[in-house]
Amino acid sequence: MTWTRLFLFFCLYFFPSFAQDVCEEEKLHLKTCNKELQEKNQYITNVENNFFAVKKELRQVRTLGKNNIPESIEQIAALQKQLDDLVQKLNESLQTECDAVDVVFLFDGSASMRTSDFEISKKFIWNVVTRNKYSSTQFAAVQFSRDIRTVFTFKDYMESTAKEKLSKEEHMQALTNTYMAIRYVLANLFNNVTSWADPKAKKVLVIITDGVPSDYDINDVIKQCDDQGILRVIIGVGNRDEAKLGKLASEPKEENVFYIMGHDKLDGLLNKLQNKICCERHAARKELSHAILSSTEQIAALKKQLDDLVPKLNKTECEAVDVVFLFDGSSSMKTSDFELNKMFIWNVVMKNKYSSTQFAAVQFSGNVRTVFSFKDYMESTAKEKLGKEEHMQDLTNTYKAITYVLDVLFNNTMSGADPAAKKVLIIFTDGVPSDYSTSDVLKQCDDQGILRITIGIGNVDINKIQELASKPKEENAFYIRLYNELDSLLDKLQNAISSSFPGVC
Numbered sequence: 001m002t003w004t005r006l007f008l009f010f011c012l013y014f015f016p017s018f019a020q021d022v023c024e025e026e027k028l029h030l031k032t033c034n035k036e037l038q039e040k041n042q043y044i045t046n047v048e049n050n051f052f053a054v055k056k057e058l059r060q061v062r063t064l065g066k067n068n069i070p071e072s073i074e075q076i077a078a079l080q081k082q083l084d085d086l087v088q089k090l091n092e093s094l095q096t097e098c099d100a101v102d103v104v105f106l107f108d109g110s111a112s113m114r115t116s117d118f119e120i121s122k123k124f125i126w127n128v129v130t131r132n133k134y135s136s137t138q139f140a141a142v143q144f145s146r147d148i149r150t151v152f153t154f155k156d157y158m159e160s161t162a163k164e165k166l167s168k169e170e171h172m173q174a175l176t177n178t179y180m181a182i183r184y185v186l187a188n189l190f191n192n193v194t195s196w197a198d199p200k201a202k203k204v205l206v207i208i209t210d211g212v213p214s215d216y217d218i219n220d221v222i223k224q225c226d227d228q229g230i231l232r233v234i235i236g237v238g239n240r241d242e243a244k245l246g247k248l249a250s251e252p253k254e255e256n257v258f259y260i261m262g263h264d265k266l267d268g269l270l271n272k273l274q275n276k277i278c279c280e281r282h283a284a285r286k287e288l289s290h291a292i293l294s295s296t297e298q299i300a301a302l303k304k305q306l307d308d309l310v311p312k313l314n315k316t317e318c319e320a321v322d323v324v325f326l327f328d329g330s331s332s333m334k335t336s337d338f339e340l341n342k343m344f345i346w347n348v349v350m351k352n353k354y355s356s357t358q359f360a361a362v363q364f365s366g367n368v369r370t371v372f373s374f375k376d377y378m379e380s381t382a383k384e385k386l387g388k389e390e391h392m393q394d395l396t397n398t399y400k401a402i403t404y405v406l407d408v409l410f411n412n413t414m415s416g417a418d419p420a421a422k423k424v425l426i427i428f429t430d431g432v433p434s435d436y437s438t439s440d441v442l443k444q445c446d447d448q449g450i451l452r453i454t455i456g457i458g459n460v461d462i463n464k465i466q467e468l469a470s471k472p473k474e475e476n477a478f479y480i481r482l483y484n485e486l487d488s489l490l491d492k493l494q495n496a497i498s499s500s501f502p503g504v505c
Contacts, residue, residue, distance in 0.1 A: 100201040101137040102154060104185050108209040109143040109172035117237075118171040121208055126166055129157070138198070140189050141166060144181030146174035146214075150188060155196035159484065160336040178213035178248065183221045190230065203230040210237040212244040222247065232256065319501065320421040321357040322374060324405050328429040329365040329392035337457075337483040338391040341428055344486035346386060348426075349377075351490060358416070360409050361386060364401030366394030366434075370408060374416030398433035398468065402441045410450065422501045423450040426493065430457040432464040442468070451500045452476065453493065457483055475499070 105125045109118060129139050138158060141151040151169045152162035182205070189195045190203050205225065225232055234249045236242075236259045249256040325345045329338060349359050358378060361371040371389045372382035402425070409415045410423050425445065445452055456465035456479045469476040476496055478489055 100198050101135075101204060102190065102197055102201040103137055103139050103204045103206060104189050105139070105141040106181055106185055106205060106207045107141065107143055108176060108211065109145040109174075110176040110209075110211055110214075111145075111173040112176070112211045113171075113237075115171045115173075117210070122166055122169065124208075126163060129162070138196070138201075140195065140197075142181065142185055142189070143169060143172060144177060144184075145172035146177055147172065148177070148181045148184040153189065153195040154198075155194075158196055159482075160334060175214040176209065176211045177215045178207070178209065179215050179217045179219070179221055182207075182225065182248075183219055186221065186224060186228075186230075190228070203228065205230055205232045206235065207232065207248060208235045208237065209245070212241045213248075217247075226250070234258070235260065319356065320418050321355075321424060321497070321501065322410065322417055322421040323357055323359050323424045323426065323497075324409050325359065325361040326401055326405055326425060326427045327361065327363055328396060328431065329363040329394075330396040330429075330431055330434075331365075331393040332396070332431045333391075333457075333483075335391045335393075337430075340483040340486065342386055342389065344483075346383060347487060347490065348493065349382070351494070358418070358421075360415065360417075362401060362405055362409070363389060363392060364397060364404070365392035366397060367392065368397070368401045368404040370415075373409065374418075375414075376416075378416055395434040396429065396431045397435045398427070398429065399435050399437040399439075399441055402427075402445065402468075403439060406441065406444060406448075410448070423448065424497055424501075425450055425452045427452065427454045427468055428457065429454070429465070430460060432461050433468075446470070451497065453496055454478070455480070455486075455489065457481075457486075470500075 105128075107121050107125065125141055132139075138154045139152075139162065140154050140157065141162075143149050143151055149169075149172070152165040156162045156165055185205060190197055190205075193199070222232075230250075232248060232250045234245050234257045236245050236257065242257070242259075246253040246257050325348075327341050327345065345361060352359075358374045359372075359382065360374045360377060361382070363369050363371055369392070372385040376382045376385060405425060410417055410425075413419065442452075450470075452468060452470045454465045454469040454477045456462065456477070458481060460479070462477070462479060465479065466473040466477040478492060480486065480489065
C-alpha cells in the first residue's frame with residue numbers, strides 16, 4: 001500500500017470536504033476492485049484444486065505395488081520439489097501485493113479535555129479496529145499526558161484482550177507530552193518484538209490530540225520516525241495550533257494533518273473511511289491474478305508429468321495414512337481460540353499436502369459433527385467447510401466423539417476412509433471429558449491399531465489427557481498453555497506419527 005493510497009484512505013475518513021469530488025469515482029472504483037477480488041479468489045481456488053489433484057495422484061502412486069523403482073521415486077521427489085518452489089513463489093507474490101500494516105493509536109489524555117470526550121475517543125478507536133478485524137492490519141493503543149501508558153499491545157489485539165483493556169483505561173488528566181509519547185511508541189511497540197510488532201509491516205501512527213505539545217523534540221524522534229518509514233497522521237480536535245501540529249505529521253504536512261471541531265464528530269466519518277479501506281485492500285491485490293494464472297498453468301504441466309510417470313511405477317517406500325482431527329468446541333473456550341484451532345488444523349494439512357496422508361475433521365461438544373470427511377479432503381472442499389465451521393459452545397463429550405469417529409469415519413468407506421491405511425486420531429481439548437467410556441471405546445481404538453495423540457490446552461488435568469492417548473503416554477500426550485502456541489507442536493506431531501509408523505512419509 002503506497003503512502004499516496006494511505007493519504008486518500010485518511011482523507012475520506014477524516015476530511016470529507018476534501019474528498020467530496022472523488023466520492024462517486026471511488027464508489028465506481030470499489031465495484032471494480034470487488035470484481036477483481038472475486039476473480040482473484042477464483043484463481044486461488046483453481047490453484048488449490050490442482051494442488052490437491054496432484055496430491056491425490058501422489059497418494060495413489062505411493063501405494064500401487066511391491067517392487068521399488070528408485071528412478072521413479074526420484075522423479076516424484078523432483079516433482080514435489082517443483083511444486084514446493086511454486087507454492088513458495090506464489091506465497092511471496094501474495095505477501096508482496098498485500099503488505100501487513102501495524103497501526104498505533106496515540107491518544108491524548110490531557111487535562112484540557114473532558115472525560116466524556118476522552119471516552120468518545122476510545123469508542124472511535126475501537127470502531128476503527130472493528131471495521132478492520134478481518135484485514136491484514138493489527139492494532140495497538142497508547143494514552144499520553146504527563147506520563148505515557150500502553151493501553152493494549154499488538155499481542156493483546158491478537159489475543160482478543162484489547163477491547164477490555166481499552167474500555168477500562170482511565171483519563172490521566174495532566175500535561176500533553178507528545179514527543180515523549182512518540183519516543184515511547186517507537187521503543188515499546190513498533191521496535192519491540194515482545195509487543196508482537198511485525199518487523200516487515202508498514203507502520204502507521206495515528207495521533208489524536210486537542211492541544212499542542214507541552215514538551216520538545218529533544219531526542220529528534222520525528223527524524224527517527226522518518227528514518228523508519230512510519231507514516232504519522234495527526235487528528236487535531238477543537239482549538240489547535242496548525243503550525244505546531246504540522247511538525248508532528250509526515251510529509252506532505254497538508255495531506256497528513258486533519259481537523260475536526262469536536263470529539264463528537266469522529267464517528268460521523270467511519271462509513272466514508274470504510275469504503276476506502278475496502279477499496280485499498282482490493283487494489284493492493286490487483287496484480288495477483290497474473291501470478292496465480294501463471295502458477296495454475298505451471299501446476300497443470302507438472303501434473304501431466306506425474307500422469308506420465310504413474311504407469312512406470314510399481315511402489316515407493318511410503319504407506320498411506322488416514323488422520324482425523326477431533327477438536328473441542330465446548331463453552332469453556334473463547335471463539336477466538338476455536339478459530340486458532342481451525343487455523344492450526346489447516347497448517348498441519350498443508351504441511352502434509354504432498355504426502356500419502358489424507359485428512360478428516362470432527363468438532364465435538366454436547367453433540368458431535370463432521371466438519372469434513374476424507375472424501376471432502378480428496379475433492380478439495382475441506383478448506384471451505386473448515387472455514388465455515390461455527391463454535392458449538394456446549395459440553396465436552398469426548399468419549400461419545402471418539403465412538404462417532406470410529407463409526408462415521410475410520411470404519412466407514414463412504415467417508416473416503418482407506419481400509420488398508422494406518423490410522424491416527426489427534427484430539428484437541430481444553431477440558432476433561434463430560435462423559436464416560438461406557439463402550440470401552442479406547443480399547444476399540446487399540447484393537448484397531450489407531451494411534452491417539454492428545455493435545456491439552458490451558459487449565460487441564462494432565463492425567464486425564466494422558467488417559468486418552470496411546471502408549472507410551474508420555475510420547476503421545478502434549479500440553480500447551482495457550483491456543484496461539486499450537487504451531488510449536490507441528491514438528492512434534494510429525495515425529496510422533498513417524499515413530500509409530502516408520503513407513504509413513
